[in-house]
Amino acid sequence: MTTENAQLGGIDAEGLENLAAKNIEKPEHGHKVVKSKTVCESGFRNQNYVRDHQPFLISEPHKLLGDDEAPNPTEIALGALGSCISVGLMANATKRGVTLSTIEVDVEGDIDISATWGVGDLDEDKRLGVSHLRINVNLDGDADQATLQEITDSALKWSPVLNTFTRPASCESTLTVGE
Numbered sequence: 001m002t003t004e005n006a007q008l009g010g011i012d013a014e015g016l017e018n019l020a021a022k023n024i025e026k027p028e029h030g031h032k033v034v035k036s037k038t039v040c041e042s043g044f045r046n047q048n049y050v051r052d053h054q055p056f057l058i059s060e061p062h063k064l065l066g067d068d069e070a071p072n073p074t075e076i077a078l079g080a081l082g083s084c085i086s087v088g089l090m091a092n093a094t095k096r097g098v099t100l101s102t103i104e105v106d107v108e109g110d111i112d113i114s115a116t117w118g119v120g121d122l123d124e125d126k127r128l129g130v131s132h133l134r135i136n137v138n139l140d141g142d143a144d145q146a147t148l149q150e151i152t153d154s155a156l157k158w159s160p161v162l163n164t165f166t167r168p169a170s171c172e173s174t175l176t177v178g179e
Contacts, residue, residue: 008090008100016094045069064113074130078107081133081161088155089139096151100141108134133165 023030037049038058044066047055058076060066071079082105093100109130114121135156139148156162 008103010099011090011094013094016091020095043067074109074111077130077165078109081135081159081165082107084159084161085135085137085155088159089137089151092151092154093141093143096143096147098141098143098147098151100139102138102140104138106136106138130165133162135162 035050038046039049039055040046044060044064046058048058049055057070058073059068059070060072061068064072066072085105085107086103089103089105090100110132111130112126112128115126115128137152137155139152141148143151
C-alpha cells in the first residue's frame with residue numbers, strides 16, 4: 001500500500017532523543033529480554049502470546065500440511081524484519097528532521113525446508129532456514145535521494161531483527177514434561 005502525497009504519522013522526536021540519550025549514557029539499559037509463548041492448538045496451528053496483546057495465529061500453508069489460516073513462521077519472521085526496518089527508517093528520518101510520505105519494505109528470502117522439520121533430508125552439511133534475503137525499500141519524503149539513502153543504510157545496519165538474521169545467536173533449550 002502506497003501513501004502518495006501525504007505525510008506519514010511521525011513519532012515523538014523529543015521522546016526519541018531522550019531514549020537515545022539514555023542509551024548513550026547507560027548502554028546497559030538497552031539490554032532487554034523479549035518473550036513470547038507459543039501454544040499448539042492442533043496440527044501446525046499455533047497461537048502466540050506476547051506481553052498483554054491478543055494472541056496471534058501462525059500456521060502453515062496447505063502444501064506444508066497446515067490449514068493455511070495464517071502466515072507461516074518464516075513469513076512472520078520476514079514481516080517482523082520488514083517492520084523492524086520500517087521502525088528504523090522512521091526513527092532515522094525523525095532524527096534528521098525528514099518528514100516521510102512513503103515507507104514500504106518488501107522482503108524476500110530463499111529457504112531450504114527439505115529437512116521437513118527433522119523428518120526429511122537430514123544431510124548435516126545443508127544450510128537450513130533463510131539463506132539469502134532481498135530487501136527492497138521504497139522511501140519518499142522531503143529529502144534528497146542521498147539523505148534517503150543514508151536513512152536507509154542506517155536503518156538496515158542497526159536493525160535488531162536484520163542482525164538476528166545475519167549474525168548467529170546462541171541458543172539454549174530446556175524440556176518440561178507434562179505441566
